[in-house]
Amino acid sequence: MGIRHECIKRQLEFREKVIKPFISEYLRGYTPNPCVRCDAVMKFRGLMAYANEKEAEFIATGHYLRLEKRHGQVQIKTSADSRKDQSYYLYTLDQEYLSRLIFPLSAFQSKDAVRAFLEKEGIALPKSEESQGICFIPDGNYARFIKKETPLMPEGRFRDRFGKILGSHNGFYHYTVGQKRGVPAISGKKYVVTALRPEINEVILGEESDLYQKKIFLKELHFIDGSLYSGEIQFKVCRWGYLYQGTLHLSGDHRGYLECEEALRAPMPGQSAVFYDRDTLLGGGIIEYK
Structure with missing residues (x-):
């Protein structure tokens, strides 16, 4: 296409601004969404700085979104293809960024339509799987990632909401609120995780209705x-x-x-x-x- 490709190395900044906050929040008992943070503090902020350096007027990205100007404000509209809609991740943007953004894929109904258009133009695309989930945890095993990145945690306790001990576990970060898998059944009763107490390494179990x-x-x-x-x-x-x-x-x-x-x-x-x-x-x- 005749467009020069440049790579910007920001691995250390990504670790400091995305990965470390993810670990810190997880150890506080939260289930953070690093994609929201990455878009806000890395992707768009970095692209804006680079565009300013190159004196570029606009920034084009591959997000499946639409932009519309109304009453002097730029609005983000959801994608025509709901399966590809990425608006959820971009709620932290403001008018300074939106006024300079272009989403070329908004003209297409799906990724298949994009591929068909490029093939018609004689541009070959490599076949590849679409990424789903967190890029720095490709296997989706959050607990294993946290365990590797943090000091060894002692054994913790399962309790019910009344404080009764129901069993033991090997670290609260193996669990999230709403989880059933890996939660022990006690006296034939099935439990679900209803709360985490990271400061004392405890997992609170209860019923689905809780x-x-x-x-x-x-x-x-x-x-x-x-x-x-x-x-x-x-x-x-x-x-x-x-x-x-x-x-x-x-x-x-x-x-x-x-x-x-x-x-x-x-x-x-x-x-x-x-x-x-x-x-x-x-x-x-x-x-x-x-």
């Missing part, structure tokens, strides 16, 4: 248009998740909480609740412990 919540507490709230909105709102708690209805209440210091119309199963602290108005991305925040 996981459902109608109130979600949030920190680091951000809206793309620069406002701080409160009121009725639509939101997702994962990229492929259902679009829920709720009411956002602000409590100061970019914190607040969502009152959900229906109870959600195990909204995980560390993950993001991302706000929408139908197909328009509004903003979001990080789920935190009560």
Whole structure:
């Protein structure tokens, strides 16, 4: 295509700004989403700095998203192909970045359509698997990664919500809220992880019904248009998740909480609740412990 390809080495910065915070949050009992952080502090910030250095007016990326200008503001619209939509990860962007972004793939319905277009133009693409999950944990085994990166942790305890000891485990970071696999059945009763107590290396077990919540507490709230909105709102708690209805209440210091119309199963602290108005991305925040 005649476009010069340049590589920028940022491995050390990636470790400091993405991997280390991921480990730190995990050891605090959170289930962080490093992709949100990477897009915010590495990808777009780095591209903006590089574009400024090269005096480039715009930045084009391969995100499956649409941009629309309305009332002087640039809005992010969800992808025409919901399976490829990546808007969930970009709620931390603001107008400074959006005014210079271009998403060329927004013109295509799917990745297959992109491949067909390139083949028609005589541009061959290598066949490759699409990445899913965290790039620096390719096997998806978070616990093994954390164990390798941190000091040896002593044996911990399973307890029920009343404090009764139910058994032992080899580190709370092997578990996440809502997990059933690997959780022991005691006296024939099946349990699910309902909470983590990282400061004392304990995992709290309970029943499936204990996981459902109608109130979600949030920190680091951000809206793309620069406002701080409160009121009725639509939101997702994962990229492929259902679009829920709720009411956002602000409590100061970019914190607040969502009152959900229906109870959600195990909204995980560390993950993001991302706000929408139908197909328009509004903003979001990080789920935190009560």
